[in-house]
Amino acid sequence: MPDQARIIDGKAAAAALRAEIGREVAAIKAERGLVPGLHVVLVGEDPASRVYVASKEKLAAEIGMNSVAHRLPAETSEAELLAKIASLNADDTVDGILVQLPLPRHIDTGTIIDAIDPAKDVDGLHPINAGKLAGGKNGLVPCTPLGCMLLLRQALPALSGLEAVVIGRSELVGRPVAQLLLQADCTVTIAHSRTRDLAAVVRRADIVVAAVGRPHFVRGDWIKPGAAVIDVGINRTPDGKLVGDVDFAEAIHVAGAITPVPGGVGPMTIACLLRNTLTAFRARRG
Numbered sequence: 001m002p003d004q005a006r007i008i009d010g011k012a013a014a015a016a017l018r019a020e021i022g023r024e025v026a027a028i029k030a031e032r033g034l035v036p037g038l039h040v041v042l043v044g045e046d047p048a049s050r051v052y053v054a055s056k057e058k059l060a061a062e063i064g065m066n067s068v069a070h071r072l073p074a075e076t077s078e079a080e081l082l083a084k085i086a087s088l089n090a091d092d093t094v095d096g097i098l099v100q101l102p103l104p105r106h107i108d109t110g111t112i113i114d115a116i117d118p119a120k121d122v123d124g125l126h127p128i129n130a131g132k133l134a135g136g137k138n139g140l141v142p143c144t145p146l147g148c149m150l151l152l153r154q155a156l157p158a159l160s161g162l163e164a165v166v167i168g169r170s171e172l173v174g175r176p177v178a179q180l181l182l183q184a185d186c187t188v189t190i191a192h193s194r195t196r197d198l199a200a201v202v203r204r205a206d207i208v209v210a211a212v213g214r215p216h217f218v219r220g221d222w223i224k225p226g227a228a229v230i231d232v233g234i235n236r237t238p239d240g241k242l243v244g245d246v247d248f249a250e251a252i253h254v255a256g257a258i259t260p261v262p263g264g265v266g267p268m269t270i271a272c273l274l275r276n277t278l279t280a281f282r283a284r285r286g
């Protein structure tokens with residue numbers, strides 16, 4: 001076995017995916033004169049969210065989509081945000097709607113997600129889409145989990161029968177990625193803060209997806225030699241560095257393949273949002 005894991009390059013994979021979607025968008029425009037429309041709604045001034053929304057707006061425009069960001073003040077009421085969503089739901093030129101999370105505390109996230117037309121829910125978070133995913137039916141799938149699977153398939157083309165451990169049970173990542181692994185015929189364990197002897201659970205896994213939001217939480221000696229490690233964490237250390245949930249310096253000597261942070265799953269999140277927008281356009285407008 002090589003003494004270093006293969007590093008899965010999410011930046012390159014995301015660039016290739018965006019280029020592919022861009023070609024499809026250009027073909028649709030040439031053949032039908034139509035342009036898929038992505039609308040991202042940001043409420044408030046959260047600095048990280050501002051960066052992510054600007055990036056979504058720019059990358060969608062770059063591949064020829066009609067890209068619109070709606071930046072609303074932090075004081076926006078839940079009723080005002082619901083009215084904005086209702087107007088986007090009613091607009092036929094809008095194919096994808098994404099409300100950037102987290103929302104300010106006075107707004108209930110579930111109420112907002114529930115209000116998005118499931119056919120335009122390019123975040124894949126609406127209960128209809130979550131239900132379809134749980135039932136193994138076609139629907140819109142959350143972007144980060146989709147990105148995890150695309151990267152994982154680069155490292156391991158055959159997933160069937162493998163043991164996968166997902167650390168974290170969030171609706172945005174942990175639960176949906178576990179469903180996608182199950183669809184790929186993996187044997188899936190969802191571990192979380194109450195899991196007993198987490199290190200022993202992780203040591204069984206051929207595939208580890210870490211989505212806990214705690215810097216360097218997963219240690220190198222938790223990893224089964226040769227395992228594929230997908231690190232979803234994006235944590236900023238006190239000295240301003242971005243690090244994942246996995247101790248990369250330790251895990252790289254044990255894993256077979258590993259995603260870095262930055263440059264792993266993060267860039268795939270936005271590329272998969274663009275893919276979902278194209279999927280939603282096709283499902284709605286043929």
Ligand SMILES: Nc1nc2c(c(=O)[nH]1)N[C@@H](CN(C=O)c1ccc(C(=O)N[C@@H](CCC(=O)O)C(=O)O)cc1)CN2
Binds near residue numbers: 143
């Ligand atoms: N409605 C949603 N809100 C949020 C989601 C989401 O999928 N839907 N995910 C995250 C934030 N996010 C996109 O919204 C996102 C996070 C990270 C990256 C990324 O490319 N990260 C880079 C590093 C960027 C940096 O320097 O800070 C990387 O990992 O290489 C893109 C998108 C929460 N909210």
